[in-house]
Amino acid sequence: MTQPTQPAQPTQPASSRKTGAQILWESLAREGVTCVFGYPGGAILPAYDAMLDYPIRHILVRHEQGATHMADGYSRATGQVGVAIATSGPGATNMVTGLATAMLDSIPIVCITGQVGSKLIGSDAFQETDITGITLPVTKHNYLVTRADEVAKTVREAFYVARSGRPGPVLIDITKDAQQSSCEFVWPDPPKLRGYRPAHRPVAREIQHALDLIHSAKKPVILAGHGISISGAGAIVRQFAERTNIPVATTLLGIGSFPASHPLNLGMMGMHGEAWVNTAIQEADLLLAFGMRFDDRVTGNLKTYALNAKKIHIDIDPAEINKNVRVDVGLVGDLKETLEQLMPRIENCDKSDWNTYVNGLKGDAAVRDIQNLPDNGHLYAAHVINDIWRTTEGKAIVVTDVGQHQMWEAQYYKHDEDRSLITSGGLGTMGFALPAAIGAKVARPDAEVWVVVGDGGFQMTMCELATIAQENIDINIAIINNGFLGMVRQWQEFFYERRYAATPMSSPDFVKLTEAFGLKAARVEKRSDVIPTVEMARQHPGTMLIDFRVEQEDSVFPMVPAGNDLHNMIRRPSAIVETGADA
Amino acid sequence: MNLHTFVVHVENKPGVLTRVSSLIRRRGFNIESLTVGHAETEGESRMTIVVSTDDFGARRVESNLYKLIDVLRVDNVTNRPSVTRDLALIKVTATRETRVEIMQLAEAYRARIVDVAPGSLIVEVTGAEEKVDSMVEVLQPYGVLELARTGRVTMARGAIQEPEMTRDFEDVETTEDAAVSYSV
Numbered sequence: 167m168t169q170p171t172q173p174a175q176p177t178q179p180a181s182s183r184k185t186g187a188q189i190l191w192e193s194l195a196r197e198g199v200t201c202v203f204g205y206p207g208g209a210i211l212p213a214y215d216a217m218l219d220y221p222i223r224h225i226l227v228r229h230e231q232g233a234t235h236m237a238d239g240y241s242r243a244t245g246q247v248g249v250a251i252a253t254s255g256p257g258a259t260n261m262v263t264g265l266a267t268a269m270l271d272s273i274p275i276v277c278i279t280g281q282v283g284s285k286l287i288g289s290d291a292f293q294e295t296d297i298t299g300i301t302l303p304v305t306k307h308n309y310l311v312t313r314a315d316e317v318a319k320t321v322r323e324a325f326y327v328a329r330s331g332r333p334g335p336v337l338i339d340i341t342k343d344a345q346q347s348s349c350e351f352v353w354p355d356p357p358k359l360r361g362y363r364p365a366h367r368p369v370a371r372e373i374q375h376a377l378d379l380i381h382s383a384k385k386p387v388i389l390a391g392h393g394i395s396i397s398g399a400g401a402i403v404r405q406f407a408e409r410t411n412i413p414v415a416t417t418l419l420g421i422g423s424f425p426a427s428h429p430l431n432l433g434m435m436g437m438h439g440e441a442w443v444n445t446a447i448q449e450a451d452l453l454l455a456f457g458m459r460f461d462d463r464v465t466g467n468l469k470t471y472a473l474n475a476k477k478i479h480i481d482i483d484p485a486e487i488n489k490n491v492r493v494d495v496g497l498v499g500d501l502k503e504t505l506e507q508l509m510p511r512i513e514n515c516d517k518s519d520w521n522t523y524v525n526g527l528k529g530d531a532a533v534r535d536i537q538n539l540p541d542n543g544h545l546y547a548a549h550v551i552n553d554i555w556r557t558t559e560g561k562a563i564v565v566t567d568v569g570q571h572q573m574w575e576a577q578y579y580k581h582d583e584d585r586s587l588i589t590s591g592g593l594g595t596m597g598f599a600l601p602a603a604i605g606a607k608v609a610r611p612d613a614e615v616w617v618v619v620g621d622g623g624f625q626m627t628m629c630e631l632a633t634i635a636q637e638n639i640d641i642n643i644a645i646i647n648n649g650f651l652g653m654v655r656q657w658q659e660f661f662y663e664r665r666y667a668a669t670p671m672s673s674p675d676f677v678k679l680t681e682a683f684g685l686k687a688a689r690v691e692k693r694s695d696v697i698p699t700v701e702m703a704r705q706h707p708g709t710m711l712i713d714f715r716v717e718q719e720d721s722v723f724p725m726v727p728a729g730n731d732l733h734n735m736i737r738r739p740s741a742i743v744e745t746g747a748d749a
Numbered sequence: 750m751n752l753h754t755f756v757v758h759v760e761n762k763p764g765v766l767t768r769v770s771s772l773i774r775r776r777g778f779n780i781e782s783l784t785v786g787h788a789e790t791e792g793e794s795r796m797t798i799v800v801s802t803d804d805f806g807a808r809r810v811e812s813n814l815y816k817l818i819d820v821l822r823v824d825n826v827t828n829r830p831s832v833t834r835d836l837a838l839i840k841v842t843a844t845r846e847t848r849v850e851i852m853q854l855a856e857a858y859r860a861r862i863v864d865v866a867p868g869s870l871i872v873e874v875t876g877a878e879e880k881v882d883s884m885v886e887v888l889q890p891y892g893v894l895e896l897a898r899t900g901r902v903t904m905a906r907g908a909i910q911e912p913e914m915t916r917d918f919e920d921v922e923t924t925e926d927a928a929v930s931y932s933v
Contacts, residue, residue, distance in 0.1 A: 302768060303775050307818045310764075327818065361760060361821040365921040372917070484918065485812035488805060498918035 182352075186314030187216035187345040190278070193321035195220055196353060199249050201608055203227055203236040207253025208293060210280030212345035225608065225637050228629035230257050232601035234264020235627070237275040239605030241268075242588045243563060243613070245396070247328050248275040248605060254282055255293030258339070259300065263595060265335045266304040270592025271419060272396060274333035276324050284312040284341040297339050306334030312341045315349040323357045331364025332483040333396060366484065368497040368504055376478050376495045377511055383452035383476070385520045386412045389435065389464075392419035392591070393457010393481060399502035400424065400584050403456060406505055411517040413524055415443045417458045418576055419591045426560075426580035432524065436464035437726045438573040441735055442527035444726065447472055448733040455479040457501045460490040461592070466732035480504050531724075536738065537578065541693045547571055547646045547716045551578040553696040554616060554644060557704065562614040563588060563606050567599035567623035569653040571646035573722040575618045597626030600643070604633060607641050614642075614704065621647040621673045631683040634709050642703040643711040645676055648718045656721045660736065676713040687711040752781060753807040754833070754903050757796040757814060758788055758822040765819045769796065776813055778802055782900035793821065797903045823912055830906040835878045836899045838863070839885060842892035843870040851891060858884045869894060 184192065190213055194202070201223040206214045217224060227233040230252040237248030252261055258279040268275045282291040298308045307327050309320045317340065324336040380386070394403050400423050407414050407430050414424050415435040424431055433440040435447060444466075447453065453475045458464070460479075465471045468490060477493040479486070480501055487496035497504050536548040551574050554562075560580050565588040566572040572589055581587050588606055590598040599619040607615045624645050634641070646652075655669040680687035686706055690699050690713070703710040723738035759765045766785060773780055781799040788795035800810055807825055814823045843851055848870065852862055855872050858880065864871035874884045878901065885896060 298764070299767070302771050306816075359818055362818045363815065363920045366918040367921050368918050483812075483816070485809065485816055487812075489809060492805075496917065 182350055183348050184351040185212065185216065185346060185348045186311075186317045186340065187212040188219070189314060189317040189349075189351050190321065190340065190345070191216055191220040191222060192351060193318045193353070194249065195222060197247070197321065197325045199247075201225065201240070202249040202251050203233040203240075203605065204251035205230050205233060205253070205257060207255075207257045207280065209254035209282055209342050210251065210257070210278075210345075212342060213251070213278070213280065213340070216345075223608075225604070225633065227601070228632050229627065230260035231263050231597065232604075232627055232630045232633065234261045234275065234277060235267065235595075235598050235601035236605035236608070237277070238264060238268050238273050238598075239565060239588055239602030240609040241273050241275055241605075242602070243585055243606035243609040245398075245585070246274075246609070247325055248273075248609075249278070250275065251278045253280045253293065254297070255295050257293075258297040259295055261337075262301060262304060263593075265301055265337065267590050267593045267595040267598060268335040269304045269306065271590065272333050272392065273335065274328035275335045276321075276328055277335065277337045279337065279339045280345070281310070281339045281341045283343045285343070287312075287341070297337065301337050304335070305337050308337040308339070310339045310341075311344050313349075314344050314347045317344065318351065319354045319357075322354050323359070326357050327359075327362065331362075364482075365500065366482065366498045368480075368499045368507070372495055372497055373507060373511075376497060376508065379452055379476050379478060379495065380410060380454070381513060381515065383412075384517070385450045386410070386452035386454060386517065387432075387446055387450045387475075388412050388414040389447075389453055389455045389458050390414050390416045390420040390424045391456060391458025392417065392423075393501045394420060394423035395584055397457060397482070397501040397503075399457070399505060402502055402505045402509065404428070406509060406512065409509075409512050410515045411521065412454065412515070413446065413517075413521055415439070415447060417461070417464055417591070418589060420458060421576055422581035422584050422586045425582040427582050430521075434576050436461075436732075437466070437728070438577070438722050438724065439464070439726075440528075440577075441531045441724045441737065442524060444724075444732045444735060445527050446524045447475075448731075450475045453477045455481070455493070456505075457481060459486050462490070462728070465490065466726045466730050470731040470733075472732075543692075545691060545693050545696075545714065545716045546720055547574045547648070547714070548578050549693055550644065550646065550690075550696055550714045550716060551575050551618060554618070554700055555579040557697055557700045558614060558616065562586070562616045563610065564616045564618055565589070565599050565603035565606055566617075567619040568594045568596045569620045569623060569651070570648075570656065570720075570722050571618050571620045571652070573653075574646070577722075579618075596620075596623040599623060600627050600630050601633075603641050603643075604630060604637075604639050607639050617641060617643040619643065619645055620652060621645055621649065621676075622651045622671055624676075625673065628679070631680065631685060635683045635685060639709060640707065641709050642700075643709065644700075645711065645713050646716055647673065647676070647713050648716050648720065649673070650718060652720075653722070655719070656725075659719070659721065660725070661727065676711060680711040685709045685711060687713065689713045689715065691715045750801055750803055751827075753800050753802055753810070753825060753827045754831075754901065755796075755798045755800070755810065755814070756824045756826055756903055756905070757798060757820060759794050759796060759817075760819040760821065761787070761792050761794045762819055765794065766796075768817050768819060769798070769814065772813055772817060773798070773800065773810065776809065778806065778810055784900045784902050786902075797901050799901050824905065826903055826905045829910075831903050832906060833877055833901050833903045834875055835881045835901055836873070836875045837881045837885065838895075838897045839872045839874065839888055839893060840864075840869055840895040841872060841888045842868060842894060844868070847891055851888065854887055855884075858887075860884060
């Protein structure tokens with residue numbers, strides 16, 4: 167330690183003294199950050215000024231919520247930490263929705279906000295908000311940095327916390343004076359946090375108990391969740407399923423982590439899951455929950471959920487075990503590592519009777535499938551999404567918003583690739599799709615990125631079209647435009663006697679609007695135009711938007727009404743075939 | 750539903766109390782009592798938190814507390830032999846006639862008189878909550894002017910044991926390098 171009485175150390179080069187703002191970018195670069203999404207303002211100005219001297223791409227968003235969703239999409243597409251930056255006050259509060267979205271879906275992002283000078287904190291200064299207080303419940307952890315010499319350590323710690331264990335968002339609030347003042351820059355050692363235990367390993371007796379249940383089960387189902395992606399366990403889950411011959415049901419965020427085309431993949435479970443999947447779960451004698459959290463949207467009524475099934479739950483977060491569903495075996499650990507422990511002791515199993523039975527349940531549902539309807543002159547969202555799937559050969563990254571189109575995407579776009587469906591599951595954030603797709607495209611510039619979004623959600627964040635234009639982002643946007651807030655309308659139809667309170671929605675002319683941003687757009691009203699227009703968008707160098715005018719009062723089937731038993735589904739009425747033919 | 754008592758060691762940093770109380774509130778639990786003070790180690794604070802819930806709820810409180818980065822250790826001491834104390838300062842009206850009587854009552858509770866004023870006394874009583882409750886009740890007829898209670902402070906008896914929850918899994922030694930594998 168340098169004593170105050172000693173003269174400056176001659177061995178220290180003068181250049182190692184940096185401002186907090188410089189240290190911020192130096193630290194971000196050392197964490198491997200090459201791109202940030204942000205919006206400048208007074209309290210973050212010193213950081214923006216220093217940014218120009220570092221080789222980090224900055225994408226200017228049109229609203230700070232967009233910045234957080236872009237960082238989120240960036241992270242979901244790659245598994246790396248996404249970074250968003252904003253100023254104090256309104257800049258910071260605009261980030262709250264994005265932080266909550268990332269929190270609910272365990273996405274590692276780091277949000278950096280400017281804060282008023284440390285001497286002004288607590289004085290209601292211009293653009294002051296207590297953003298660490300506000301974001302406490304929607305971040306994995308947050309920091310208030312008031313000194314330049316805390317910046318490097320905090321950034322390093324924040325990235326570590328964001329991506330380790332169960333990932334999540336971290337916010338760093340840096341006061342203006344901490345950005346402006348200078349100190350010696352020292353890149354700190356890897357953080358060791360006494361109170362943070364990100365990694366666990368299940369104990370031997372629990373492993374043995376799990377093995378016994380797996381080998382003796384007659385009607386088992388694997389519930390494949392988001393944890394498979396996060397842990398990078400796709401390959402081993404596949405080996406596990408194949409060796410044990412156990413069929414796989416996925417959650418919404420589990421889609422893609424187990425190939426849709428795999429013969430053991432049953433499809434999505436839950437409120438809008440396939441009927442045979444929910445039936446299989448209700449009749450199962452063993453559920454293997456892999457990195458999923460028994461959300462109410464997948465369980466329905468907990469009192470009647472999978473009553474005959476023993477349950478094995480593998481999750482990295484001890485707080486998830488026995489949270490919603492009481493389990494027989496809880497294995498706390500990283501999914502991949504835990505399955506690596508299990509696999510050498512797994513015997514080949516034959517569950518073919520059960521598989522045959524479950525596959526037999528599909529027949530009835532296939533008849534009701536809208537995909538199998540002949541072209542009756544109406545454009546259905548299911549057709550549009552299915553055609554996008556066929557045209558892109560299932561290889562695009564699809565980023566959805568929230569609502570009916572999101573469920574249709576999950577049902578009709580068959581994802582074989584991990585991280586190829588990006589969607590806000592836990593928080594259900596409308597307005598997520600467009601900015602998240604920008605983030606995904608920046609992270610994976612070679613990938614084909616499609617936005618599937620409703621007319622409602624699109625209007626929440628459509629200002630980011632300007633970001634697309636300014637940054638030359640090349641994505642394609644499919645608006646599933648039914649003139650309603652469709653999912654809410656569907657609930658009103660089923661549960662509120664078709665009283666459509668505040669769900670009919672007018673929209674601007676999306677084609678003209680997009681053209682005003684200097685981007686290409688087209689409108690599609692007939693099924694025969696879907697594939698040629700999708701193909702046109704794929705060939706177009708740059709972003710193209712397609713306004714698909716779909717059936718206005720179509721509903722997502724099957725549906726388990728909220729809180730109902732998982733096996734009591736509302737099925738697609740076959741009458742829809744006639745309805746269609748009438749017109 | 751019954752009362753669960755947690756002894757929680759936390760980093761002594763700004764905002765830790767907010768983090769802990771906010772977490773318990775947002776997970777839908779009600780804090781019956783919460784005390785904070787310095788612990789035996791420099792830089793650590795010790796909280797005694799009493800929450801009314803069932804066994805599964807208690808487990809959720811514990812596992813969620815562990816998710817807070819500033820929380821170092823959580824012990825659910827509810828079913829362990831332990832010593833619990835509550836301290837109360839009771840200001841009670843005391844006239845010339847009643848003063849001696851109150852002092853005798855206090856003595857019966859091994860309580861102390863810590864302030865004597867012309868019209869009042871301050872009684873300091875320490876003990877299990879029931880004892881303090883009883884002292885307050887006995888003094889009520891004389892006129893309790895002010896009452897300040899600390900809430901429960903609890904310590905398990907005997908040698909320090911492993912926290913109960915961590916027996917179901919092993920903590921793995923982590924460095925940043927180990928954690929990077931999750932992000933691939």
